[in-house]
Amino acid sequence: MKNDFTEEEKKGFYKAIYSRRDVRSHFTSKPIEDDILSKILHAAHHAPSVGFSQPWNFILIKNIETKKKIKESFNEEKNRSSQLIEDPKKSKYLSFKLEGILESPVNLCVTYDPTKFGPFVIGRSSIPEAGLYSVCCAIQNLWLSARTEGIGLGWVSILSNEILKKSLELPDHVIPVAYLCLGYVEDFAEKPDLESAGWLPRLGLKDVTYFEKWNDRENENWKGIQNRIKEDMDYA
Numbered sequence: 467m468k469n470d471f472t473e474e475e476k477k478g479f480y481k482a483i484y485s486r487r488d489v490r491s492h493f494t495s496k497p498i499e500d501d502i503l504s505k506i507l508h509a510a511h512h513a514p515s516v517g518f519s520q521p522w523n524f525i526l527i528k529n530i531e532t533k534k535k536i537k538e539s540f541n542e543e544k545n546r547s548s549q550l551i552e553d554p555k556k557s558k559y560l561s562f563k564l565e566g567i568l569e570s571p572v573n574l575c576v577t578y579d580p581t582k583f584g585p586f587v588i589g590r591s592s593i594p595e596a597g598l599y600s601v602c603c604a605i606q607n608l609w610l611s612a613r614t615e616g617i618g619l620g621w622v623s624i625l626s627n628e629i630l631k632k633s634l635e636l637p638d639h640v641i642p643v644a645y646l647c648l649g650y651v652e653d654f655a656e657k658p659d660l661e662s663a664g665w666l667p668r669l670g671l672k673d674v675t676y677f678e679k680w681n682d683r684e685n686e687n688w689k690g691i692q693n694r695i696k697e698d699m700d701y702a
Contacts, residue, residue: 482610485654489618493569493649502615503572506648509611510576515600517588521580522601522643525634527573532633536645537567539629540622547624562663565622570647575634576605578641601643608646618651671695 507524515521548556567573578601590596612619622645630642661668672695677685
């Protein structure tokens with residue numbers, strides 16, 4: 467079968483992947499146009515899902531009082547989690563800008579509903595978590611789509627799910643998976659913020675790839691790709 471993606475289209479796809487950033491700051495006041503937001507949500511909704519269950523829902527938020535409640539939860543959770551580390555790393559952690567809840571024009575909660583289409587979903591009986599994995603696929607689609615439209619997205623995971631459920635009036639069985647901040651930004655950073663800040667390094671592909679079995683890095687049947695990976699080409 468002939469590849470129906472042109473070289474330019476392929477370059478655009480990889481550009482979106484390598485230039486995607488978890489955006490926490492530098493949001494502008496420019497609103498997201500309805501047609502652009504719709505395109506981004508459609509991209510998320512066309513993600514693969516286990517048993518074609520489409521177990522996600524998208525809750526769009528711009529009410530300032532709701533945002534303030536979520537921001538309060540963030541502040542509480544950030545302070546609580548800071549107790550797990552000691553200075554000087556604790557002070558560095560507390561100095562980081564890790565969300566744009568109030569600054570971003572649109573907040574979005576992506577949820578997981580395990581009851582959608584009934585209790586039996588093809589492919590989920592052996593690995594129940596496959597439903598959650600499907601929601602994560604939708605979030606990744608959304609993230610890449612937003613990047614191609616020039617819109618920054620930040621995933622706020624320093625939150626209480628109980629506060630989210632209460633604030634958004636989620637049913638008991640619905641699980642909040644991601645709380646996202648979306649908006650146009652002044653620019654996209656060359657590197658992830660935490661990499662630039664020296665919090666953690668980017669691992670090389672050779673550091674995370676094994677062949678046939680765990681921790682096997684030198685399997686003779688995979689020499690070609692091993693040599694390619696060892697070149698450690700930085701595509702980003």
